[in-house]
Amino acid sequence: MNRTSRASGMINAPYTTWAMIFIIAPLVMVVYYAFTDRTGKFTFSNIISLNSYLETFLRSILFALIATIICLLIAYPFAYILSKSRANLQRNIILLVMIPMWMNFLIRTYSWITILSNNGIINHFLSHFGIGPLRLINTSGAVILGMVYNFLPYMILPIYSIMSRLDNKLVEAAADLGASSSQVLRKVIFPLSLPGVISGITMVFVPSVSTFYISQKLGGGKMLLIGDSIETQFQSAYNYNLGASLSLVLMVLIIICMAVMNKFADNEGELII
Amino acid sequence: MKISSKIYMSLIMLFLYAPIIVMIVFSFNSSNSTGVMAGFSTKWYGELLNSSSILNALRNTIVLALCSSVISVVIGTTAAVGIFVLKHKWLRSSILTVTNIPMMNPDIVTGVSMMLLFVFVGQMLGMREVLGFGTLLIAHITFNLPYVILSVLPKLRQTDPHLAEAAQDLGCTPFKAFFKVVLPSITTGIVTGFIMAFTLSLDDFIISYFTSGPEYQTLPILIFSMTKRRVTPDIYALSTLIFVVILVLLLVMNITQSRAENKTKKVRTKEGY
Numbered sequence: 001m002n003r004t005s006r007a008s009g010m011i012n013a014p015y016t017t018w019a020m021i022f023i024i025a026p027l028v029m030v031v032y033y034a035f036t037d038r039t040g041k042f043t044f045s046n047i048i049s050l051n052s053y054l055e056t057f058l059r060s061i062l063f064a065l066i067a068t069i070i071c072l073l074i075a076y077p078f079a080y081i082l083s084k085s086r087a088n089l090q091r092n093i094i095l096l097v098m099i100p101m102w103m104n105f106l107i108r109t110y111s112w113i114t115i116l117s118n119n120g121i122i123n124h125f126l127s128h129f130g131i132g133p134l135r136l137i138n139t140s141g142a143v144i145l146g147m148v149y150n151f152l153p154y155m156i157l158p159i160y161s162i163m164s165r166l167d168n169k170l171v172e173a174a175a176d177l178g179a180s181s182s183q184v185l186r187k188v189i190f191p192l193s194l195p196g197v198i199s200g201i202t203m204v205f206v207p208s209v210s211t212f213y214i215s216q217k218l219g220g221g222k223m224l225l226i227g228d229s230i231e232t233q234f235q236s237a238y239n240y241n242l243g244a245s246l247s248l249v250l251m252v253l254i255i256i257c258m259a260v261m262n263k264f265a266d267n268e269g270e271l272i273i
Numbered sequence: 274m275k276i277s278s279k280i281y282m283s284l285i286m287l288f289l290y291a292p293i294i295v296m297i298v299f300s301f302n303s304s305n306s307t308g309v310m311a312g313f314s315t316k317w318y319g320e321l322l323n324s325s326s327i328l329n330a331l332r333n334t335i336v337l338a339l340c341s342s343v344i345s346v347v348i349g350t351t352a353a354v355g356i357f358v359l360k361h362k363w364l365r366s367s368i369l370t371v372t373n374i375p376m377m378n379p380d381i382v383t384g385v386s387m388m389l390l391f392v393f394v395g396q397m398l399g400m401r402e403v404l405g406f407g408t409l410l411i412a413h414i415t416f417n418l419p420y421v422i423l424s425v426l427p428k429l430r431q432t433d434p435h436l437a438e439a440a441q442d443l444g445c446t447p448f449k450a451f452f453k454v455v456l457p458s459i460t461t462g463i464v465t466g467f468i469m470a471f472t473l474s475l476d477d478f479i480i481s482y483f484t485s486g487p488e489y490q491t492l493p494i495l496i497f498s499m500t501k502r503r504v505t506p507d508i509y510a511l512s513t514l515i516f517v518v519i520l521v522l523l524l525v526m527n528i529t530q531s532r533a534e535n536k537t538k539k540v541r542t543k544e545g546y
Binding site: 007008011012014015016018019022023024025026027029030032033074077078081082088091092093095096097099100102103104105106107108109110111112113114115117119120121149152153202206207209210212213217227230231234235240243244247250251254258 | 289295378386390512
């Protein structure tokens with residue numbers, strides 16, 4: 001007994017050491033930097049100066065929420081229709097949904113400038129009908145579009161993965177017992193697909209609320225988000241202490257959101273894909 | 274599929290692929306604009322092969338992805354076995370919680386927190402420039418590890434524990450029993466973990482952005498600094514090539530997979546199932 005426990009300790013040692021140094025310690029550093037000044041003295045001034053970032057925080061949360069809702073509204077019917085189609089088609093479409101995820105997101109986001117700009121493809125098309133030019137780029141709509149575009153696959157895949165494994169007999173049973181098709185959707189399919197929905201919501205919300213490239217490129221630098229503020233502090237203002245306190249608040253915000261979401265989910269935090 | 278469903282699916286696909294189509298079209302632009310199409314030319318593909326900074330970054334990216342995915346597969350598989358044999362329930366669930374942190378945390382927070390650790394340690398050691406290939410490698414291994422662990426762990430749970438015991442009863446050392454019996458049955462999990470780690474590492478921008486130094490640039494970082502200035506179509510040409518490579522790889526994988534499936538189907542019908 002003693003020998004096996006020593007063996008399991010030995011096999012666990014490399015990873016636990018790694019995790020302590022490179023997962024736990026960095027988070028401790030964030031807290032340390034957030035509560036100290038440049039000289040390393042304890043201070044609350046970083047946290048207090050976060051007051052001026054309140055608007056940025058609220059904007060990030062609002063944009064991320066809207067993007068998540070739009071993703072859900074698009075992805076749910078998509079996943080549902082897909083799960084009902086031929087097996088061969090399902091596999092091909094899932095591949096097509098995944099391919100963009102393997103391509104550099106900076107370039108895909110940058111391409112939207114070509115589509116949305118004042119003399120871009122959409123405005124060029126509309127000008128044939130005497131409409132426009134519409135102001136599409138550098139708007140909050142463009143930033144949200146960028147988020148939806150980049151993170152939509154993260155909503156489609158978990159919902160589809162649940163839907164495709166759904167037991168069709170349950171749907172048939174509900175129909176046999178007299179449920180209308182909308183009742184089947186509301187009372188059988190939706191509750192069963194909830195774990196996929198929850199996993200999709202977190203997978204879209206977290207990157208949306210913390211993004212920094214999308215807002216810079218498609219928002220024209222006017223609609224700054226928390227991610228932009230953090231990036232500025234670390235890459236151009238070099239105020240690591242303020243940057244750390246911004247990151248700390250972002251982290252706490254996300255932990256709260258996850259805790260709320262986990263209340264809805266009864267799966268034990270298992271990754272669904 | 275109903276016609277309305279078909280239209281819906283096609284529209285979503287158009288949305289997902291619009292920027293990629295734009296990218297491919299403008300990679301053949303004869304002028305250096307990414308906004309207005311002047312004429313057809315393949316000169317940007319030629320420029321690509323002559324651009325030492327792009328080729329250098331491409332090489333750096335592949336070297337980093339290979340190193341980090343190999344190391345994280347070794348550490349991650351050991352860790353998964355360690356977690357699996359751990360008797361202590363509380364200890365096991367806390368290790369799994371810590372493992373989840375890099376996946377759940379927004380990338381920007383992971384990147385920033387590791388940067389703070391590196392800078393802090395660098396200051397203590399009196400190093401002027403701590404960020405470079407080493408820190409980048411550590412960061413990539415850290416965010417790859419959870420994906421490796423979580424793809425190996427389910428395979429371990431599926432293997433029959435009595436097999437390893439039987440091997441030991443027949444005279445294998447525990448070490449030998451692992452390599453002869455357990456390892457072959459978890460190979461698919463290890464391969465999945467490796468592929469995930471490799472592609473994640475290839476594509477990562479946010480964490481690399483905060484943990485890399487000026488002398489080791491990866492492709493996503495180079496692309497970022499290029500999109501800060503005016504983008505020329507050579508980056509689009511590069512992305513088009515990457516797109517084609519991904520597409521070919523996936524098609525080959527898909528075809529071999531469906532061939533294998535057809536074969537098993539045939540065998541089954543022959544056997545009269």
